Amino acid sequence: MELVDQNDIKLHSQKIILSTIIKNYPISRAKLSEITNLNKATVSLQAHSLIKKHLISEIGMGVSSGGRKPILLVFNKNAGYAIGVELAANYILSILIDLEGNKVFSDYFEFVNESMETLNSILIERIRMVVNHAPESPYGIIGIGVGVHGFVNENQTVVFTPHSNWDKVDIKDLLEEQFTFPVFIDNEANAGAFGEKLYGEIKNSDNSIYVSVGTGIGLGIIVNNKLYRGSDGVSGEMGHMSIEFNGKKCGCGNQGCWELYASESAFFKNLSKIKNGVEMTHEKANKMILENDRDILMEIEKFGHFLGIGLTNMINTFNPDAIILRSNLIEANPIILKSIKKAVSKRVSRYIPLKNEIFISQLNRNAAALGAASFMIKKFLVDSKTFN
Ligand SMILES: [Zn+2]
Known part of the structure; x- marks a missing residue:
């Protein structure tokens, strides 16, 4: 019989607690225990661990049902920031969002007839500018998500762009060489759908x-x-x-x-x-x-x-x-x-x-960039590295 790793169970409860806080904050430990069906000791232990990781913090007092007023837990949406980029045939839109999807900064750059060499430098330059607009935070930039107008396969390779030459560039390689953050490349419409699903009409x-x-x-x-x-x-x-x-x-x-x-x-x-x-x-x-x-x-x-x-x-x-x-x-x-x-x-x-x-x-023209950045947030919040 295979034994279940106690550490896995611990991390699993921590993820459940974090996602419940994100959906319901401000929230008391008692309420967390009620919603997650995890016992109070587990909730307290894991909340303590999440506080140490700067992902949540304690604020003020909640409404008391008699007795001592409970301390409430909130999600630290400013614990890190994600960058989303939409790469189109004639523009580059880059945005910076907090971990809850709120836009902190954005940059729109339109171009015509630029060589791919120039465009590569422009792309890096625009992203660097967005990076420089990120406020100080415990995790800094947690990643760059890119939505490209074209066919992007499961290996994050742009295989065909009918209206531009972005398919001639290994965008993931290019950005990973320049920046230390994780990079994820997807199709623009996938990113847009994800953005709309999280924050929009659908x-x-x-x-x-x-x-x-x-x-x-x-x-x-x-x-x-x-x-x-x-x-x-x-x-x-x-x-x-x-x-x-x-x-x-x-x-x-x-x-x-x-x-x-x-x-x-x-x-x-x-x-x-x-x-x-x-x-x-x-x-x-x-x-x-x-x-x-x-x-x-x-x-x-x-x-x-x-x-x-x-x-x-x-x-x-x-x-x-x-x-x-x-x-x-x-x-x-x-x-x-x-x-x-x-x-x-x-x-x-x-x-x-x-x-x-x-x-x-x-969400208008922000939809795809928002979605691309949110891919990174999702990876960050469920990534085991965040939970080591
Ligand atoms: Zn066709």
Whole structure:
């Protein structure tokens, strides 16, 4: 018979106590014992150990039910900080958050036509700046999570970026050479879905889909409250699902890919064509929508139509509680949601009703960076190193 390691049991109770404090603080030891079903001696012992590790601390007095007033325990959300980076085809967004996900600092850097060599230096420079904004804390920076717009496999390798050259760089290696913190690389939509699941509209949804619409389209899929990653980690690349079987050729090798019709890039390209080749920006589009420009309203209908076709396929496949849309264009112009919903309701199987709604992201452009940083917090809080 294999003996259970007493140390493992001790660490297991410590993790349970910490996660209960995080969810319920300020909380007394008595209440902790009640919620966790661990006896009071264990709670006291492990709380003492967590205080020594600076992960929790004691504050003031709680409400007494007669007798001595209990001391309350709180989570030290400032015991360390995590960095989240979103690496897109034309921008780098970096944020610094505390262990509870509150934003402390952020930096947005936009670029065009930079060489990969320059971009590597810029990436390091921007992250270094974020590091320098971290307040003093017992653990310092606990890690850097990166969400990349592209295919990222289970080995954290960026294998394909249809709109940039980030796939030519070993980002994990690059950052680990420069910084002493743990680094984790994932797909942008996975990171965004994780961010939305922790802090956004889908917090209370068990099965949901995060759709990131920008230069391309990427999906983060949450099944039974967990990110669905597929067998190689490259799930959710629905931007490359054909919606026109004989359609335009795509860099991924397929034809008629969804993102060639329903991404923001596709929208701006079509709009620019109608407006005699004038280059389109988000600012110009927002202004035209406000002015009820006929051309842009027609393009919105088309954009909603194509987005709706893909979303319908997703609803028929996953039967989600909710779908969350992350797109600068849609967030700035919620009117677009109407066209999307119209297309979905026209097509979706009447036997698979969407339980809730299609939401627009409230975390906006922070969703992916927040999620990427939160991957590190999760690793830190359940990592055995933290609990040695
Ligand atoms: Zn494709």
